[in-house]
Amino acid sequence: MRLGALLRTWLAFSSICLPSASARSVTGDRLLVLVPAVEAAIHDYSIFLDSLKRRGFEVSIRDAANSSIVLHIDGDRLYDHVALLAPAAKRFGAALSIHDFIHFVNTGGNMIVAASAALSDFHRRLAAQFGVEFDKHGTAVIDHSHYLSSKVSSNHTIVAASRLSHIPAVLSPPLLADEHPTIYFEGIAHNYDSQIPLLAPLLTGSRSTYSGSSVAVDRPSLKSTQAQLSGRSLGLVSIFQSRSNARVVFSGSSALFSDALVGAEHSTNGLFINDISQWAFQEKSVLREVDHRHRLASAAPSSLQPDHYRVSNVINYEIDLSVYYENKWHPYIADDVQFEATMLDPYLRLTLNRTQVPKSATVATYHGDIKLPDRYGTFTFSVNYKRAGFSSINVHDTVAIWPLRHDEYPRFLSAAYPYYAGSFVMVAGFLALCAAWLWNTGPTSKSSKPKSS
Amino acid sequence: MRMLVVLGVLAGALSSLVNGAVVVTNVKVRVMERTGDKIFEQSVEQPNTLESVPKVKASTPLVVTFSAQDQEGKALRLDQAMVNLQHTETKAELALAARAVTEGSYKMDITRKDFRRHFAAAPGQYHVALVLGSFKNGGAEFEVGNIEMAGGNKTQRPTSVTYGPKSEIHHRFSEPQQMPNIIVSLTFTALTVAPLVVLLQTWTGLGVNINGLRREMAGSVVFMALIAAYMGLAVAYWVGLKLFPTLAYALALALPTYLAGQHALSKRIESKT
Numbered sequence: 001m002r003l004g005a006l007l008r009t010w011l012a013f014s015s016i017c018l019p020s021a022s023a024r025s026v027t028g029d030r031l032l033v034l035v036p037a038v039e040a041a042i043h044d045y046s047i048f049l050d051s052l053k054r055r056g057f058e059v060s061i062r063d064a065a066n067s068s069i070v071l072h073i074d075g076d077r078l079y080d081h082v083a084l085l086a087p088a089a090k091r092f093g094a095a096l097s098i099h100d101f102i103h104f105v106n107t108g109g110n111m112i113v114a115a116s117a118a119l120s121d122f123h124r125r126l127a128a129q130f131g132v133e134f135d136k137h138g139t140a141v142i143d144h145s146h147y148l149s150s151k152v153s154s155n156h157t158i159v160a161a162s163r164l165s166h167i168p169a170v171l172s173p174p175l176l177a178d179e180h181p182t183i184y185f186e187g188i189a190h191n192y193d194s195q196i197p198l199l200a201p202l203l204t205g206s207r208s209t210y211s212g213s214s215v216a217v218d219r220p221s222l223k224s225t226q227a228q229l230s231g232r233s234l235g236l237v238s239i240f241q242s243r244s245n246a247r248v249v250f251s252g253s254s255a256l257f258s259d260a261l262v263g264a265e266h267s268t269n270g271l272f273i274n275d276i277s278q279w280a281f282q283e284k285s286v287l288r289e290v291d292h293r294h295r296l297a298s299a300a301p302s303s304l305q306p307d308h309y310r311v312s313n314v315i316n317y318e319i320d321l322s323v324y325y326e327n328k329w330h331p332y333i334a335d336d337v338q339f340e341a342t343m344l345d346p347y348l349r350l351t352l353n354r355t356q357v358p359k360s361a362t363v364a365t366y367h368g369d370i371k372l373p374d375r376y377g378t379f380t381f382s383v384n385y386k387r388a389g390f391s392s393i394n395v396h397d398t399v400a401i402w403p404l405r406h407d408e409y410p411r412f413l414s415a416a417y418p419y420y421a422g423s424f425v426m427v428a429g430f431l432a433l434c435a436a437w438l439w440n441t442g443p444t445s446k447s448s449k450p451k452s453s
Numbered sequence: 454m455r456m457l458v459v460l461g462v463l464a465g466a467l468s469s470l471v472n473g474a475v476v477v478t479n480v481k482v483r484v485m486e487r488t489g490d491k492i493f494e495q496s497v498e499q500p501n502t503l504e505s506v507p508k509v510k511a512s513t514p515l516v517v518t519f520s521a522q523d524q525e526g527k528a529l530r531l532d533q534a535m536v537n538l539q540h541t542e543t544k545a546e547l548a549l550a551a552r553a554v555t556e557g558s559y560k561m562d563i564t565r566k567d568f569r570r571h572f573a574a575a576p577g578q579y580h581v582a583l584v585l586g587s588f589k590n591g592g593a594e595f596e597v598g599n600i601e602m603a604g605g606n607k608t609q610r611p612t613s614v615t616y617g618p619k620s621e622i623h624h625r626f627s628e629p630q631q632m633p634n635i636i637v638s639l640t641f642t643a644l645t646v647a648p649l650v651v652l653l654q655t656w657t658g659l660g661v662n663i664n665g666l667r668r669e670m671a672g673s674v675v676f677m678a679l680i681a682a683y684m685g686l687a688v689a690y691w692v693g694l695k696l697f698p699t700l701a702y703a704l705a706l707a708l709p710t711y712l713a714g715q716h717a718l719s720k721r722i723e724s725k726t
Contacts, residue, residue: 142586144592145591145592145594155588197616207582207584207594208533208594210533228549230548231546312626346622349620350622351621371626373626374627387616407693414632415638417638417639418638418644421645421646425649427687429652431677431680432652435677436656438676438677439662439666440663440664441665
């Protein structure tokens with residue numbers, strides 16, 4: 001039994017460490033972890049923290065109330081990532097405000113925000129800025145059908161969640177392929193605003209999961225037909241990617257990251273927190289545009305980009321995209337990269353084709369031969385690529401499309417033959433008149449002989 | 454007329470809960486007019502579900518009644534008594550709480566107001582299930598069946614942004630201008646050329662000739678050639694030559710044309726006198 005427990009712990013440890021041993025973040029390695037008490041946290045979250053160190057992060061673990069904590073100095077971020085594992089903390093640092101954390105995200109910093117049933121108002125207000133609304137005080141996520149039934153007393157509040165959203169950019173293939181993952185969660189539920197495209201639920205409750213009071217006497221009697229926060233609408237872990245491509249993960253459970261739940265029976269917590277932390281700290285699913293160019297389709301590939309085009313010109317547009325994972329850049333393979341030509345409204349929106357990608361390449365080139373509209377004006381050529389879990393790419397060029405020159409219109413029309421003939425007839429007539437005037441000689445003999453009397 | 458849809462399930466046979474110690478009995482689905490006339494009534498016994506799909510209109514709320522017992526038959530006080538409705542197409546879920554009527558007996562009934570709030574904008578077929586639970590006895594789920602929520606209008610959520618490929622837009626180019634038949638053009642071309650032919654014929658008849666060419670060949674031929682070159686330059690400009698090169702060529706031709714013209718015309722005057 002003891003050997004079995006040790007084996008399970010080792011498997012959980014290896015699932016979180018080995019696949020990610022070489023992953024490095026694109027945005028930096030300075031990670032700040034804020035916890036209630038450093039010594040206890042190092043013990044409670046040892047598997048998670050050790051995995052972060054193995055992945056190359058400079059992990060700074062601090063008490064949430066440590067007055068020396070600052071996020072910026074002279075406008076520069078001191079850290080690249082922050083993990084808030086102190087859900088009950090009412091304040092951070094000497095005077096860090098919600099605005100400071102939002103500014104941190106706006107300047108490209110990434111965060112993991114972990115909550116619990118003892119969530120402070122600071123966390124509630126912080127999460128609300130991102131469209132995440134945690135449930136009321138005194139509530140917890142409960143599931144009477146799927147819960148951790150072990151010697152650890154859970155009171156049905158350590159639920160075994162399995163409803164993962166299919167977001168391949170965040171979740172690794174082993175987790176996606178698992179039909180019944182078991183992710184132990186002990187904490188508080190949240191409501192997410194499904195109208196915000198930047199926010200996506202990653203782990204939600206199953207049909208029997210709901211948010212309620214874990215103490216029977218505190219349970220208020222519900223009015224019939226009152227909608228319950230349960231099932232798909234009950235958020236457990238949600239992800240947020242800002243317009244500046246900074247990433248934030250909201251987890252209703254800080255215990256999700258703890259050794260106790262990572263090492264629990266049948267637990268896939270290790271794999272799950274590995275995936276969400278890799279995503280949050282920009283170790284994977286980071287897209288970048290390496291280069292883009294456009295030219296006339298009839299011009300040589302090495303020709304310079306023209307200053308302008310004419311209406312109905314056929315152009316060739318190319319864009320090179322890469323994606324970062326496993327510590328290096330790879331060509332980004334997709335079939336939905338779209339080109340847009342816009343002047344107030346989009347005139348064209350076409351899906352680009354992917355050029356054959358060589359094995360050693362780090363970029364994938366997407367191209368298209370596009371006939372420009374027969375409207376002149378100032379257009380914007382853009383590739384605006386936003387997909388759940390991936391960094392967004394927004395590339396645009398302002399291009400002038402000129403009308404045709406006087407001699408670029410269709411010419412030598414059959415309807416104009418009479419007019420062409422008229423001009424040539426006039427030229428021929430003029431030359432004939434000149435020739436007649438220059439070379440004509442008068443009539444001879446009869447008319448020139450004087451009449452004899 | 455407001456119709457109350459009372460969904461009560463009377464179970465003849467007791468159905469046991471899937472797992473744990475929660476036993477669900479007396480599950481009944483009923484649709485009634487407000488006057489009390491029954492439109493639809495059906496009992497559900499595990500493992501079966503509703504045999505038909507009752508249609509619930511906008512003015513006919515849904516009521517589910519059931520009883521919960523433990524395995525010893527004692528009435529159970531549930532900590533979780535929910536009726537889960539999942540849209541079969543969109544998979545959107547809604548869980549509505551059932552209230553305890555008496556010990557162990559529960560009822561969920563949707564009023565017209567609640568129906569308008571939850572279902573009017575999302576009509577369609579819903580799968581109904583009872584999701585029950587107790588801290589002491591564990592959890593259980595009971596499939597009731599499908600019902601049709603009708604009468605509302607599907608409303609589009611206001612301008613929700615979704616990340617994904619957008620629909621393609623192909624520009625519709627202007628149709629090329631319709632040209633008249635080429636026979637018509639050729640006919641008018643012939644009519645345009647005809648006067649020149651008539652002119653030349655008339656001149657021939659009048660005795661106009663170019664006999665003087667032999668006498669003054671060099672100078673006048675050069676002059677004529679240079680005049681023809683100016684005509685050719687005009688044609689070249691029309692075909693494709695740009696303005697400034699055209700003017701440059703015209704300037705280059707100007708002096709020779711002037712000198713040739715001086716020579717040819719003076720010779721002509723001399724020959725006349």
